[in-house]
Each structure stands twice: as structure tokens, then as C-alpha cells.
Amino acid sequence: MARLRVHNLAVSIDGFATGEGQSFEAPFGHAGHRLMQWFFPTRAFVAMSGHESEAVGAGTRGVDDAFAAATTVGIGAEIMGRRKFGPHEGPWEDESWRGWWGEEPPFHSPVVVLTHHERPDLAVGETTFHFRELPPVEALELAASLAGGLDVRLGGGPTAVRDFLAADLVDHLHIVVVPIVLGRGVRLWDGLEGLEERFSVEVTPSPSGVVHYVFTRLS
């Protein structure tokens, strides 16, 4: 069975994975870019953001980059919540929305988008988005069947991650704790009391001020 992995999920020190007031202009709400500022300077992000030709070799290569670079290794499919695909709610009234990522999304693999509202599969560049209403275990089965024997990445948002953690389906959970107090938004840890009993935990601080937590599910 494919392993299910979460990478680069940033939370504030008070446990919010995104701020309040999400919108098209502010995907992280009032948090702005503050939860991901450790990520942007990394070589992995610079390459991923599609400017390779200008930026070969650009970006940092420290521990933040090491974690960022692991994001894509051995991944054959992604599962994401609908809000990661776009800011809309309710039925798909505007199918011209093809995601945030332009005509060459960075996934290069099938993506299962969890939604309560039907929409035909959508191919954009090398990525095909499969819109499905499925409980976590069935979403993982579908993504695993699309992953060609590789692992599945659970790409967020925080509500989707919480649902899959509650269902005990996550094998690898990489959390990045950012030393800011957000105060409001979407809490990652709610409903997950005692989570640590099902995982081993490794903690690595970065000179950038964030702390990387790797939770590995006990077999």
C-alpha cells in the first residue's frame, strides 16, 4: 500500500495552519506570507516556482531546503482539499477556474480534489485533477491506484490533514512550527488529542527560526 505523506505544513506557535479571512487575494487570510517565509528562499521552492532557467542553483541549501526538497521525492499522486484548488464554494459555476498554478501545475502527477460538488476530470499540463466526494479511506485508495506504486502526498489544507489524521491514515507528517502568534484562523490540532501516542517524533530547529517536526507513524 502507498504511504500517505504530509510535507511542509506550517503552523503558528498557537496552532493555526492558516489565518482568518481567506480569499482569492489572501489564500492564507490575515497570516499573509508569514507561515511560509521559511520556504520561499529555498532552492526547492525557487526551482518549483517555474523560473528554473533564470535561477539554476539559486536559493538556500540548508535544512529548510532539505525538508522542502523531500516534498516531491517518490510521490505518485496528491490528495488536496477543495480550498487548495481554489477559493470557490458550492457548485462549480465557473469551470474556467483551472487552479492557482497556470498551465503547468507543479504536481506532474494525478491529483484527487476532495469536493462535495461534481465536476469532470480536468487535465492541465502533465497534471490531471480528479474531483471526487470521498471519505478519507476511499480517497486514499483512489490516489494510491493512480500513484503507480509510489507514495501519495496529502497536500492540505489543514482541515483535510486533520480528517486524515483522525482516520489514522497518515504515515509521515512534517510540520513546521513558526514562532508567531496568529490568534485566529484554522487550527490544525483540534480533535487530535493523544496523537503523539501513534507516532514517533523527531525535532529539528532551523537557523531561520522555524522548527521542523517529523511524526512517523508507529507500525
Add this chain to the structure above:
Amino acid sequence: MARLRVHNLAVSIDGFATGEGQSFEAPFGHAGHRLMQWFFPTRAFVAMSGHESEAVGAGTRGVDDAFAAATTVGIGAEIMGRRKFGPHEGPWEDESWRGWWGEEPPFHSPVVVLTHHERPDLAVGETTFHFRELPPVEALELAASLAGGLDVRLGGGPTAVRDFLAADLVDHLHIVVVPIVLGRGVRLWDGLEGLEERFSVEVTPSPSGVVHYVFTRLS
């Protein structure tokens, strides 16, 4: 003016500084000893717990001990919330309660106990407890006047720490993040959005799995 310092305040990764269901038998509620397990093996705690004669030199001497040992250095008085002094609520019906610490409390300095209910000053060993109803700024003024030119420690609990942080009276804040998900209890960070803008932050992980955060107020 005396500096106000918080030491060894442990929170779960979801931000709870104590669990739910506090009582005489369970001062940390359902959290039990889990928030302070990093602390108990340290040489500083072993010495503080009053068994020096049996335990000279006993205990760990790593980074957890280094932080624990800093707790008492240069401190001339403590401020604590009433729940740290005892599990009672309302008027003092039973003045035979003289704190958790027996006849030689570990403070060896004046202690201001914040309470809405009057009680005469109480001397126990080298420690005198002053029971007062005071807003944070006045409590700090009183404690500073008792501290003989040294610093004042804010000993908790989390609600008291939050109140003094909201009033911007804390100069040094040492937080210990424990990699457990408590799920319920008293949250430390509520109402403190943007706290990081008033502090510099230094992060140090321990082999014990906890992460020490030192917030130093920007002058």
C-alpha cells in the same frame, strides 16, 4: 526597574499550558506529569525538590538543566496566580492551607499571590506570601519593591502569564514546547496575536524532545 521573568512554562504543541480537570490530586488536570517530564530529571529540579543530602550531584546537566537552573538566578521575589498557591476557589475558608510546598517552600523570597479574596500575609520558612488583589502593573510594582533590587519571577499559572503579557510587562519569557497534543485545558496564547512583534525569539531543541523558546522583549 526590576525585570519580570517567566521560566519553564511548558505548553503542548497545541498550545495548552495545563490540562482540563485541575484538582488537588491533579494540579495539571488530564495532562498529568506529561508537560513537566523534561524537568524532573534535571539536577536543578532534584536539588530544588529538597533531597539535596541524598542527591548531591544527581540529575542531568544538559540543556534542560541549564534552563531549569536559570530559574532562580537573580530573582528577589515571585508573583503567582492563586491556583499555583492552592486548588481552592472563593473566600479563604481554610487558612490552614499553607501552599503545596511544606514548611520550607523553594522560593526563599517574598511571593505576591494574586487573589480576589483577602488573607493576612503568611510566613512559611524563609518565604512570605502576600495575598493581594492587584492589576498586573501594581502587582509588579509591589513585587519589585520586595525584590531588593533583583528581578521578579512570574511563576504562573498560564492565565496570570497571559494577563502580564497582554499588559506588556514581561521582559523574559521561557516557553517549553512539549510534542504532545493535549486537546483541552487552558490555552496560553489566546488573545496574544502578534506577540512576536514585541520580542526577539531564540529557539533551542533538547535531546529530550522538547523545544526551548526564549522570548526577549525588544527595548
